[in-house]
Amino acid sequence: MRQNPLAFARNVLKILASRPDAPPSLEGNRLLEAILHRRSVRKFSGVEIPDDVLAAILEAGRLAPCAVNFQTWSFSVFTDRTWRNVWGGPIPFGGSRGILVMADTHRGKKVLKAFPRRPLVEYTLAVINASLAAMNMNIAAEALGVASVMITETGRGGYLDVRFVKEKLALPGGVIPLLTLILGYPKSGPPPMPPKLPVDQVSFSGPYREADSGILRDWLAQMYAGFKADHPGSSFDAQLALYRSRIDKAEADLRELVYEEDAHE
């Protein structure tokens, strides 16, 4: 998608002007403000995260809600040194810690073979639970002044590189890497809000309501403009092409890992 300079500028201004829409009646609720003003940060200061702060973040992961209380998650924690040992480079964006979040149906099966093997149901349950834990850690970090970003592609710590991560970390069958939470203190102020769809385009009452195509196109134009503003030498199309180049292998690897019977038993 190409935009003329005027359209580009207009879209960038829309992004810069956008704010969380908290009802004025709830102003002053600091908890709510922390949640709504949370941003994904991609530039960290290099200042170390103290051990007690990291412990509290992991505690939020441990105590996240989960279906049937099955806790189908595992977290692998990295310092910059241990990250370098495994991945051969620094933690992305200058982060101080990385927490790789995995869907884990392996652990529970050591003591409870409750279900016949139904891989897609199990996988769905495990991905939901692990993602809830990831978000709980993300907000706990925010509560402690620690910024974060969840990566699924950068640094190869996510589901697009399941096979690679699995080998690097010797993950048993039933353990599938989903994303990595990169943690650190922010280097500068919060970045602008990424272009978000209006609430009436993502929520409705009762039956499904189709989104408005015009509003979706406006959103997409902002996505392109925002990407260009952040990466003047690249384009959102180039980024999408990068994903496309990796998606075939990811699909094949994921299918093998999710459905491979032998590896799980």
Next chain:
Amino acid sequence: MRQNPLAFARNVLKILASRPDAPPSLEGNRLLEAILHRRSVRKFSGVEIPDDVLAAILEAGRLAPCAVNFQTWSFSVFTDRTWRNVWGGPIPFGGSRGILVMADTHRGKKVLKAFPRRPLVEYTLAVINASLAAMNMNIAAEALGVASVMITETGRGGYLDVRFVKEKLALPGGVIPLLTLILGYPKSGPPPMPPKLPVDQVSFSGPYREADSGILRDWLAQMYAGFKADHPGSSFDAQLALYRSRIDKAEADLRELVYEEDAHE
């Protein structure tokens, strides 16, 4: 698993004694406390949730982080009246609102056919994103004094009943219900913490570390005891049998919906 009365009592006491393990150095951080003391509540008072509070909760869903900012989620919001119309009974547990959270890869495709169809990668991305949004709404509710529980099975508002929900809400291809967030004001004080594994059993540094079988067995014994204490007339085994009875259909339906090419185009 049967437990003698002494073992049962010991396990119930373990559950009652268990507390979030926040480092003492971080005491007094109210947002952290709200996150760590959040509980899934299953008894609501019937007091209505004001519209501004519900709007703020949905705003937290809208602003959740997500891979590539693709916002692959949809939320269907129910009052007790609209819940009854669709599901034929009251909101479970006396909740005041229900928010059904769906993985949605349908909406974006109306304007961006960026990727070849790779169903498991798409599904994974959408489930991760939608679950992040669900957790962000859960914590936002907590910040506003609203309790909640995420249900995947009770009331049929989750992935175990995909086909049923899909028909009731006329969901297009690519939209898959995952869970329902039931919201309300709690009827009484917070319930005890469910038995959670120690942090060193779910996290490790670098390569995968197997959990300790003895600790897992202790955890499972607490799961059985806790269930018995909550449901004296039933057992955790009976509950597992209920899941087992529904998992075959869920697996078949999920596979059809995730992989069905025609429905998506």
